[in-house]
Amino acid sequence: MSQQRILVVEDEAEIAGYLRRGLSFEGYAVETAADGQAALIAARERPPDVIVLDVMLPKIDGFEVAKRIRTASDVPIIMLTARDAVPDRVQGLEVGADDYLVKPFAFEELLARVKAQLRRVHGRNTGNVLRYGPLQMDVSAHETTIGSRRVELTAKEYELLELFIRHPQQVLTRDIIYDRVWGYDFGGESNIIEVYVRYLRQKLESNSESRLIHTVRGVGYILREDQEHESS
Ligand code: CA
Numbered sequence: 104m105s106q107q108r109i110l111v112v113e114d115e116a117e118i119a120g121y122l123r124r125g126l127s128f129e130g131y132a133v134e135t136a137a138d139g140q141a142a143l144i145a146a147r148e149r150p151p152d153v154i155v156l157d158v159m160l161p162k163i164d165g166f167e168v169a170k171r172i173r174t175a176s177d178v179p180i181i182m183l184t185a186r187d188a189v190p191d192r193v194q195g196l197e198v199g200a201d202d203y204l205v206k207p208f209a210f211e212e213l214l215a216r217v218k219a220q221l222r223r224v225h226g227r228n229t230g231n232v233l234r235y236g237p238l239q240m241d242v243s244a245h246e247t248t249i250g251s252r253r254v255e256l257t258a259k260e261y262e263l264l265e266l267f268i269r270h271p272q273q274v275l276t277r278d279i280i281y282d283r284v285w286g287y288d289f290g291g292e293s294n295i296i297e298v299y300v301r302y303l304r305q306k307l308e309s310n311s312e313s314r315l316i317h318t319v320r321g322v323g324y325i326l327r328e329d330q331e332h333e334s335s
Contacts, residue, residue, distance in 0.1 A: 106132040107221060110151035112142040112168065113183070114160050122155060125210045125282060126217070139163025146172050153220050155213065156200070157183040158191055166198050173199035179220035181213070209286035211262050235271045236328040238307070238315060240264065254306050259284065263299050267316060267326035276323040300324060 109131045113119040119135045126133045134149065136142040138161045146154065154172065158165035169180050182200040184191040195203050201223075202216050231242040237250045245261065247254045256264065262284050266275065280296050300316055307315060317325050 106130065107153070108132045108134070108149070108151040109217065110142065110145055110149075110154045111135045112137075112139070112154065112160065112165070113157040114138060115157075118157075121210070121282060122213070125214070128279070129214060131217075137161075139165070139168045142168050143171055146176065146178070150176065151178060152224070153217050154178055154180045155183065155217070156180055158195065159185065166194055169195065169200050170198040179224060181216050181220060183208075207286055209262075210283050211266075233265070233268045235268050235326060236315060237312065238264075238268060238326075240268055249307050249312055250310075252310055256303075256306065260299060260303055260306070264303055267324070271326045274319050274323055274325045280323060296324075 109126050111119055111122045111126070111133060113122065113135065114137045116137075119137065123133045123135055134145055134151065136145050140162050142154075142156070142160075143163070145151075156165045156168060160168070163171075165182055169182065172178065172180065179202075180200045182191075182195040182203040184195060184203050184205055191203075201220055204213055204216060233240045233242060239248045240246070240261075242265070247256055247261065247264065263280070266280065266283050277296055284299075285295065300318075304314065304316055313328070315326055315328065317327055317329060319325055
């Protein structure tokens, strides 16, 4: 399958970079545009599969960009609006946006919207079960099992475990985990990842199961079946 293309239109370099890193990591080909003019040119010359479009842009604002793109294309448009700006959402949908997301948002939220738009366009099956070793996550039903045992997770625990199971046997750095599960504006206590990994381990190992989430000292964590070195 060829790589799906996403055009990110955002003038704030930090957010644009955050989205580009996250979406590239997920396997999408990402192009960024920092103003409305550049966005219109990019959308015309290198048609994307989805456009993520910030409302607040220099030169031509996001509403106008969406309106002009709509005259020529049915590409899904997800608008990023300011916090609680209800008129923005209404106006966004009126000019032809397919969905909107209120800033600030966690990356997983945006990713879910992007996937939903791609599914809508391509008519894909939404059923999706992720497996690694004895671990199984039914993404549609939001159900997690280890072996035959059902595990109840909170929303954040689920997001964190889903990040691991989508990237098994790959070291996830603390920065990536922060970005992906807590969002770019997260300014909370620095040990939040450790705390949530501990919660997950407690739940996944409560029946003496082998450890799956391993610490990579000084770097981050990895989901790996590693029975030879198991000591817990
Ligand atoms: Ca902006």
